[in-house]
Amino acid sequence: MKFDPAARFLLVSSFLIPLGSFMVLPFMSVFLHERLGLGMGTVGVVLAVASLVQFSGGIVGGAVAERIGVQRAMVLALVVRTAGFCCFLAGLSWSPAAVLALVLTCCGAALYLPANKAYLVEGVTGERRALFLSASSAALNAGMAAGPLLAGPFVLSAPGLVFAVVSGLFLAMTCGHVLLPERPVPVQREASPLAGLSLVPFCASAISFYLYFFMQHFLAVFAVPRTSPEFYSVVLLVSAGLVIVVQPLVSGVVARMPYRYALLVGFAGFAAGMAVMPHAILVGAVLITLGDIVLFLKNELVALDTTPRSAAVVFGQQRLAAGLGAFVSGLVGGVLYDGVGGTTFWYLVAAQCVLLPPLLLLVRRLRRSSTGVAARSGT
Numbered sequence: 001m002k003f004d005p006a007a008r009f010l011l012v013s014s015f016l017i018p019l020g021s022f023m024v025l026p027f028m029s030v031f032l033h034e035r036l037g038l039g040m041g042t043v044g045v046v047l048a049v050a051s052l053v054q055f056s057g058g059i060v061g062g063a064v065a066e067r068i069g070v071q072r073a074m075v076l077a078l079v080v081r082t083a084g085f086c087c088f089l090a091g092l093s094w095s096p097a098a099v100l101a102l103v104l105t106c107c108g109a110a111l112y113l114p115a116n117k118a119y120l121v122e123g124v125t126g127e128r129r130a131l132f133l134s135a136s137s138a139a140l141n142a143g144m145a146a147g148p149l150l151a152g153p154f155v156l157s158a159p160g161l162v163f164a165v166v167s168g169l170f171l172a173m174t175c176g177h178v179l180l181p182e183r184p185v186p187v188q189r190e191a192s193p194l195a196g197l198s199l200v201p202f203c204a205s206a207i208s209f210y211l212y213f214f215m216q217h218f219l220a221v222f223a224v225p226r227t228s229p230e231f232y233s234v235v236l237l238v239s240a241g242l243v244i245v246v247q248p249l250v251s252g253v254v255a256r257m258p259y260r261y262a263l264l265v266g267f268a269g270f271a272a273g274m275a276v277m278p279h280a281i282l283v284g285a286v287l288i289t290l291g292d293i294v295l296f297l298k299n300e301l302v303a304l305d306t307t308p309r310s311a312a313v314v315f316g317q318q319r320l321a322a323g324l325g326a327f328v329s330g331l332v333g334g335v336l337y338d339g340v341g342g343t344t345f346w347y348l349v350a351a352q353c354v355l356l357p358p359l360l361l362l363v364r365r366l367r368r369s370s371t372g373v374a375a376r377s378g379t
Contacts, residue, residue: 006119006180006181007119007120007132009176009180010116010119010120010136010180011120011135011136011139012139013116013173013176013177014116014136014139014140014143015139015140015142015143015146016143016169016173017112017140017143017170017173018140018141018143018144018147019142019143019144019146019147019150019169020085020143020147020165020166020169020170020173021081021105021109021143021144021147021166022143022144022145022146022147022148022151022236023147023148023150023151023155023162023165023166024085024088024105024147024151024155024162024163024166025102025105026147026148026220026232026236027148027151027152027155027156027220027229028047028050028102028220029043029047029217029218029220029221030156030220030221030224030229031098031155031156031159032046032095032098033221034156036091036095036098037095038095039338040221040334040337040338041334041335041338042334043221043334044217044330044331044333044334044335044337044338045330045331045334046099046102047217047330047334048326048327048328048329048330048331048334049103049327049330050102050103050106050330051106051213051217051323051326051327051329051330052323052324052326052327053103053106053107053110053323054105054106054107054109054110054323054326055110055209055319055320055321055322055323055324055325055326055327056110056319056320056322056323056324056327057106057107057109057110057111057319057323058110058113058114058315058316058317058318058319058320058322058323059193059194059316059317059319059320060110060111060193060316061073061077061110061111061112061113061114061115061312061316061319062114062115062118062193062310062312062313062314062315062316062317062319063193063312063313063316064076064111064115065111065114065115065118065312065316066310066312066313069182070115070116070118070119070122070182070312071115071119071177071180071181071182072182073111073112073114073115073312074111074112074115074116074119074177074180075174075177075178076111077108077109077110077111077112077115078108078112078170078173078174078177079108079174080104080107080108080111081104081105081107081108081109081112081170082108082167082170082171082174083104084100084101084102084103084104084105084106084107084108085101085105085163085166085167085170086101086163086167087100087101087104088101088159088163088166088167089160089163089164089167092159092160092163110319110323113315113319114312114313114315114316114319115312116136117133117136117311117312117315118310118311118312118315120132120133120136121133121304121311122311127251127252127255127256129255129301129304130251130252130254130255130297130301131248131251131252133251133297133300133301134247134248134251134297135248137243137247137296137297138243138244138245138247138248141239141240141241141243141244141247142240142244144236144240145236145237145238145239145240145241145244146237148232148233148236148237149233149234149236149237151233152229152230152232152233153229153230155229156229193313193316193317194317194320195309196307196308196309196313197307197317198302198303198306198307198314198317199363200259200302200360200363200364201299201300201302201303201306201318201321202303202317202318202320202321203321203359203360203363204263204295204299204360205296205299205303205318205321205322205325206321206322206324206325207325207356207357207359207360208266208267208270208292208295208296208299208322208325209321209322209323209324209325209326209329210324210325210326210328210329210356211267211270211274211325211329211349211352211353211356212270212288212292212325212329213325213326213329213330213333214274214329214333214345214346214349215273215274215277215284215285215288216326216329217326217329217330217333217334218333218337218345219232219235219277219281219285220232221337222277222281222337222342222345222346223235223281226281227281231281234282235281235282235285236285238282238285238286239285239286239288239289242286242289242290242293243289243292243293246290246293247293247297250293250294251297254293254294254297254298254301255298255301257294257298259298259302262294262295262298263295263298263357263360265291265294266291266292266294266295266298267291267295267353267354267357268291269287269288269289269290269291269292269294270287270288270291270292270295270353271350271353271354272287272350273285273286273287273288273289273290273291274288274346274347274349274350274353275346275347275350277346278342278343278346278347284346299318300314300315300318303317303318333345336348
């Protein structure tokens with residue numbers, strides 16, 4: 001793969017930005033619950049709202065990038081995220097500031113990610129598009145893995161130091177993005193950000209993130225008391241390592257794979273991983289990650305191929321689906337975890353991994369039926 005200098009910088013940023021974020025965010029459930037004394041139900045609501053903002057706000061981020069340009073959108077996003085991580089310092093003594101900080105960092109992510117991906121895939125098609133997205137995902141997951149590993153020993157004992165380091169890193173990233181050349185700004189559109197939505201990959205992404213975020217939200221509060229923050233960091237490291245190594249290798253296979261087979265493989269990995277999580281945390285995380293590798297890449301590729309909208313808007317639509325799924329996951333998961341405890345919690349999530357994906361068949365049939373009716377009415 002050959003990348004121009006700007007794309008290479010973005011790939012480096014795709015490592016450093018999640019490195020900083022994941023020095024903080026994976027420990028939020030533990031930080032809010034144990035350090036600030038919030039109940040698990042409240043923690044679930046906070047995480048649900050933050051996830052909704054981070055992901056569903058991508059629909060706004062995509063529209064902003066389409067209107068002002070992807071480079072300007074990334075700079076704006078990083079300014080917001082830097083302010084958010086600075087607010088975490090105030091959150092050490094005042095819990096509302098920690099909640100505000102979490103929301104600000106999620107707002108920044110909502111603005112940044114659609115623009116980042118759109119910048120990378122500009123003018124790229126076919127299997128090369130899958131390779132570019134996989135390279136970005138590999139860099140992102142490397143940062144996600146290294147962040148908790150670096151911060152694990154300090155985030156609960158010396159959180160102020162961690163927050164200060166992360167704030168400085170994001171300030172440096174903001175300055176670097178100011179120097180990036182702008183991609184051509186597309187002709188402004190009057191269409192709604194949801195116009196041209198590809199329904200099946202949108203619904204598939206919503207279900208995928210709903211299921212995946214049970215692990216993302218609640219694995220820390222399940223694993224850390226039973227093991228240690230360091231072990232939890234190792235679990236994240238192994239999972240990210242799989243994405244880093246495996247996804248670029250299989251990106252061509254995933255790009256060529258029929259969509260229904262990709263969905264079957266991905267959701268089977270989710271179901272198996274959730275089912276074994278109470279007994280083998282690392283094995284469960286690995287199985288879920290393998291499902292993630294197939295599902296998240298394939299949903300984005302299908303969405304890009306089945307809509308006329310700009311890449312930034314398509315990625316924003318996918319982020320909206322992710323946010324809806326993650327939001328519901330946080331709401332349901334907090335209540336469910338409080339009600340049934342850790343072991344039964346994972347079994348119930350595994351059951352959902354089996355029961356929910358068949359709904360996509362109904363969505364596809366309804367989509368085909370509505371398309372057929374529209375075609376007949378137009379003749």
